[in-house]
Amino acid sequence: xxxxxxxxxxxxxxxxxxxxxxxxxxxxxxxxxxxxxxxxxxxxxxxxxxxxxxxxxxxxxxxxxxxxxxxxxxxxxxxxxx
Amino acid sequence: xxxxxxxxxxxxxxxxxxxxxxxxxxxxxxxxxxxxxxxxxxxxxxxxxxxxxxxxxxxxxxxxxxxxxxxxxxxxxxxxxxxxxxxxxxxxxxxxxxxxxxxxxxxxxxxxxxxxxxxxxxxxxxxxxxxxxxxxxxxxxxxxxxxxxxxxxxxxxxxxxxxxxxxxxxxxxxxxxxxxxxxxxxxxxxxxxxxxxxxxxxxxxxxxxxxxxxxxxxxxxxxxxxxxxxxxxxxxxxxxxxxxxxxxxxxxxxxxxxxxxxxxxxxxxxxxxxxxxxxxxxxxxxxxxxxxxxxxxxxxxxxxxxxxxxxxxxxxxxxxxxxxxxxxxxxxxxxxxxxxxxxxxxxxxxxxxxxxxxxxxxxxxxxxxxxxxxxxxxxxxxxxxxxxxxxxxxxxxxxxxxxxxxxxxxxxxx
Numbered sequence: 001x002x003x004x005x006x007x008x009x010x011x012x013x014x015x016x017x018x019x020x021x022x023x024x025x026x027x028x029x030x031x032x033x034x035x036x037x038x039x040x041x042x043x044x045x046x047x048x049x050x051x052x053x054x055x056x057x058x059x060x061x062x063x064x065x066x067x068x069x070x071x072x073x074x075x076x077x078x079x080x081x082x
Numbered sequence: 083x084x085x086x087x088x089x090x091x092x093x094x095x096x097x098x099x100x101x102x103x104x105x106x107x108x109x110x111x112x113x114x115x116x117x118x119x120x121x122x123x124x125x126x127x128x129x130x131x132x133x134x135x136x137x138x139x140x141x142x143x144x145x146x147x148x149x150x151x152x153x154x155x156x157x158x159x160x161x162x163x164x165x166x167x168x169x170x171x172x173x174x175x176x177x178x179x180x181x182x183x184x185x186x187x188x189x190x191x192x193x194x195x196x197x198x199x200x201x202x203x204x205x206x207x208x209x210x211x212x213x214x215x216x217x218x219x220x221x222x223x224x225x226x227x228x229x230x231x232x233x234x235x236x237x238x239x240x241x242x243x244x245x246x247x248x249x250x251x252x253x254x255x256x257x258x259x260x261x262x263x264x265x266x267x268x269x270x271x272x273x274x275x276x277x278x279x280x281x282x283x284x285x286x287x288x289x290x291x292x293x294x295x296x297x298x299x300x301x302x303x304x305x306x307x308x309x310x311x312x313x314x315x316x317x318x319x320x321x322x323x324x325x326x327x328x329x330x331x332x333x334x335x336x337x338x339x340x341x342x343x344x345x346x347x348x349x350x351x352x353x354x355x356x357x358x359x360x361x362x363x364x365x366x367x368x369x370x371x372x373x374x375x376x377x378x379x380x381x382x383x384x385x386x387x388x389x390x391x392x393x394x395x396x397x398x399x400x401x402x403x404x405x406x407x408x409x410x411x412x413x414x415x416x417x418x419x420x421x422x423x424x425x426x427x428x429x430x431x432x433x434x435x436x437x438x439x440x441x442x443x444x445x446x447x448x449x450x451x452x453x454x455x456x457x458x459x460x461x462x463x464x465x466x467x468x469x470x471x472x473x474x475x476x477x478x479x480x481x482x483x484x485x486x487x488x489x490x491x492x493x494x495x496x
Binding site for chain 2: 040041044046047050
């Protein structure tokens with residue numbers, strides 16, 4: 001999967017599954033502060049990511065993920081490790 | 083009357099809401115009650131699953147997307163959705179908006195005694211995926227019995243008493259009774275009370291296994307026939323009903339429209355069989371409610387019976403009603419003839435149904451009551467809609483384990 005496909009897919013899932021307003025989707029958006037993704041939403045993101053990208057998110061790998069760009073990068077790294 | 087009676091607060095009803103198989107708001111339900119309309123259908127899915135009886139009350143699921151945000155919806159099971167709609171209607175009727183809820187202490191006591199589907203679905207996911215993390219965040223809040231009170235208290239930002247009353251098929255009635263006691267004691271000013279019941283095969287399969295359901299599948303709307311000689315079992319049903327209980331002082335201060343006054347709550351436990359009801363327990367609950375109300379049996383203009391359309395249950399309740407009310411024989415009907423058995427919700431919804439009758443001066447019929455049996459012939463059962471001035475009524479609710487609840491409600495007068 002190409003990087004831009006991954007980013008589009010993440011955006012689509014955030015809009016459809018987590019019901020985040022499309023206008024709020026910006027690379028520098030803070031996941032918690034700007035997008036309002038709380039600890040319970042992360043639990044649902046775990047399910048959404050595994051069902052759509054086929055890997056399990058690990059909490060210990062997420063400690064540095066604060067912005068949407070961080071999250072794109074994390075997913076891209078897991079989907080395309082090389 | 084107790085010497086402390088004048089220290090106690092009066093408890094009034096200032097709002098009601100209903101989402102049921104005979105209507106999705108008060109107006110629709112009043113219409114169905116006066117028309118004697120049944121909400122019972124045949125659910126083919128249950129037949130395929132192996133149910134002995136596929137009869138059930140049925141109402142569509144509320145669509146809350148666009149009304150409540152995702153976080154508020156994902157933790158809510160279907161009975162919570164019913165309860166949300168009923169509570170919105172009740173609060174609106176009471177003249178209570180979110181701003182009022184944010185500035186005042188309001189509580190919630192809701193009857194609910196199961197939440198089967200989220201339990202089944204979450205365990206199905208676990209069995210398939212072998213990873214609890216694949217269950218997601220919503221199922222835990224959907225699957226607990228307290229799902230209704232926990233969700234509504236968050237949605238409406240309530241800061242008063244907050245828990246669920248699980249008393250089998252008397253849950254909704256006990257919730258109102260407990261709310262009444264708390265307000266009467268001066269511990270709360272306003273409590274949202276009610277009862278909710280999920281409608282789905284998962285929650286009723288094990289009940290169907292007890293041979294307690296009517297199998298009159300060829301004629302769904304005539305299957306629930308409380309007190310009738312040819313009754314052959316209950317029809318499961320569901321939905322939700324809410325009432326706003328409030329101290330008289332609070333209602334006066336707000337200038338609220340007072341719909342009625344809760345004046346008596348009686349309760350008892352049979353101490354016998356887990357599913358077979360008896361006569362003594364219900365009789366005791368009715369007598370206690372009457373005593374608490376300071377009224378006589380002859381003051382009751384209507385009795386909303388628990389009668390579910392089972393052989394033993396209706397017979398024992400008829401005997402108990404006759405023991406207490408035999409001298410004056412007030413009109414009796416079981417609205418379960420139309421709604422089916424709303425179980426955890428029934429004690430609350432039947433207060434709403436009876437309140438609608440009191441407001442609109444009629445007694446809703448016990449439809450399908452064609453021939454009495456030896457015991458039920460002792461009651462004044464109302465088979466067709468009858469105009470009547472109701473000044474006070476008693477509502478019975480009984481449940482598994484022998485839990486009994488009776489409420490006495492009357493028209494408000496200063």
